[in-house]
Amino acid sequence: MAGLADEPRPGRRKSELVLSDDERAQLTRWARRAKTAQFLALRARIVLRCAEGGTNKQVAAELGVSEQSVNRWRARFVKRRLDGLVDEPRPGRPPSILLDQVEDVVVATLESAPGQDTHWSRASMAARTGLSKSTIGRIWKKFDLKPHLQDAFKLSTDPQxxxxxxxxxxxxxxxxxxxxxxxxxxxxxxxxxxxxxxxxxxxxxxxxxxxxxxxxxxxxxxxxxxxxxxxxxxxxxxxxxxxxxxxxxxxxxxxxxxxxxxxxxxxxxxxxxxxxxxxxxxxxxxxxxxxxxxxxxxxxxxxxxxxxxxxxxxxxxxxxxxxxxxxxxxxxxxxxxxxxxxxxxxxxxxDEILKSLADYLTKLTPPATENQRET
Structure with missing residues (x-):
């Protein structure tokens, strides 16, 4: 009996995580898009890594998060798929705008321009979507989007x-x-x-x-x-x-x-x-x-x-x-x-400098299409 007491307890079996092609493509876009909200990009990377077969401990170590976080987003995705990665609604009045409308605002902000203007304003985005200017402002704040700001960068072309x-x-x-x-x-x-x-x-x-x-x-x-x-x-x-x-x-x-x-x-x-x-x-x-x-x-x-x-x-x-x-x-x-x-x-x-540069270049590089991967 003493020998039986010394045997390790079996760990809980992790929920199986298998991605469809559409889910993998969407998660990859979230993970690589330069201005995706950081919380959403991290959750997408967690799910993608778990789908590759990584254990919670391995994924946590690679991404610098806790095992509890990996377990939470693995379970949320298995239960609710892509919708499980966005923040759950809080108690109270139901949201007045749909997730599709939020995604439309975010995608339009990142990937288009209003006519001859160089960037969106709250007024021009509100006119495009039919949402109020304050709603546009809240969406941009949630996803840390600041179309009115511009920063500068320069990537070195030095071969050495x-x-x-x-x-x-x-x-x-x-x-x-x-x-x-x-x-x-x-x-x-x-x-x-x-x-x-x-x-x-x-x-x-x-x-x-x-x-x-x-x-x-x-x-x-x-x-x-x-x-x-x-x-x-x-x-x-x-x-x-x-x-x-x-x-x-x-x-x-x-x-x-x-x-x-x-x-x-x-x-x-x-x-x-x-x-x-x-x-x-x-x-x-x-x-x-x-x-x-x-x-x-x-x-x-x-x-x-x-x-x-x-x-x-x-x-x-x-x-x-x-x-x-x-x-x-x-x-x-x-x-x-x-x-x-x-x-x-x-x-x-x-090493840290070169890794940061590599991560940045990965965000700038669009994911390969199926035909490109086959090539």
Whole structure:
């Protein structure tokens, strides 16, 4: 009897989950469409993975959710099919619009435009569907759709994108011993702007005010090297940003970094960084090692984040009556920064970055048709 007590209890048998072709196609659309509500996309991925034969534990680990969540949506789908993946109605007055109407609004918002306009408004979508503007607003809010907003992106076409990401991110996570890693770039065309009238200071209940027009007094360029270990910055200002100025900046770096340390530079493929003159100089200074970021991927260079701080805290709202005054303020700001430098914490690994990109590209790629899969 004691032996029987030690036998493992059999687990509950999971409900069989088999998809029809139409269900699989709809779930795939929900999972891959770039602007599907995140909760619906996740539920669709859970069901698709379960249909492939994954256990609750396996699916939960792969998708980063709890086993209880996987079990819930598996059971809901088996019982109610596709309708089981949308939120259950709450007690009270029955909904005044049907699920088909909601899907029509969402699909139209994502896949069409109103006549000659570039995007839908609540008024134009209400006119198209016969629903009220407030109802359109609630549907868009539920599915996190914001037709009035536009963001920007750029996918790198660099054939060595993967290798460069692995190289640069590897430096961030595992910097070499007896060396400094400097993120280098130039912020060019910084304008010395003066307002046409004095700036009115902030008062209780009223923000700082300034005229919309301004006077230009010339430009300067800042060459900067951000030390990823301690956050200090080597900066140098020049009125132009050619290879000649970049070489001068390399000389400045060479003098600033102790002789016993190697220097690893993270920089982009800008033309001034690759001239014969620069290559010759680097060849004569073997302690310098250049690591190029992928084309069109300035976000991977930490000095760009520092440039953003400089812009927000000094340049954007600064008032300067001459280039000299602008340069003096920039030098003072850098000196102040170096008195209390703050390094950035790079958290993403190269694998995580590449996986995020792959997931994004999957959403942009429409699912293959049956004929394409056979081919």
């Amino acid at each position: 994108f993967v290798a460069k990401v692995v190289d640069v991110v590897g430096l961030y996570h595992n910097p070499p011993e007896k060396a400094v890693v400097l993120c280098v770039d130039e912020k060019s065309q910084i304008q010395a702007l003066d307002r046409s009238q004095p700036v009115l200071p902030m008062m209780p209940g009223m923000p700082e005010r300034r005229t919309h027009d301004y006077l230009r007094h010339g430009i300067t360029s800042l060459f900067a090297a951000f030390n990823i270990a301690d956050g200090t910055v080597i900066g140098e200002l020049h009125r132009r940003h050619r290879a000649v100025e970049f070489k001068k900046f390399l000389v400045t770096i060479d003098k600033a970094v102790p002789a016993g340390l190697d220097v690893h530079l993270v920089c982009d493929n800008y033309a001034t960084h690759n001239t014969p003159e620069i290559k010759t100089w680097l060849g004569k200074h073997p302690r310098f090692h250049v690591h190029c970021t992928p084309t069109g991927s300035s976000w991977i260079n930490q000095v760009e984040r520092w440039f953003g701080l400089l812009t927000d805290k000094l340049i954007r709202r600064g008032v300067h009556t001459s280039v000299k005054a602008l340069e003096e303020d920039i030098r003072a700001w850098i000196d102040s920064w170096n008195e209390n430098p703050r390094p950035f914490t790079w958290t993403k690994t190269a």
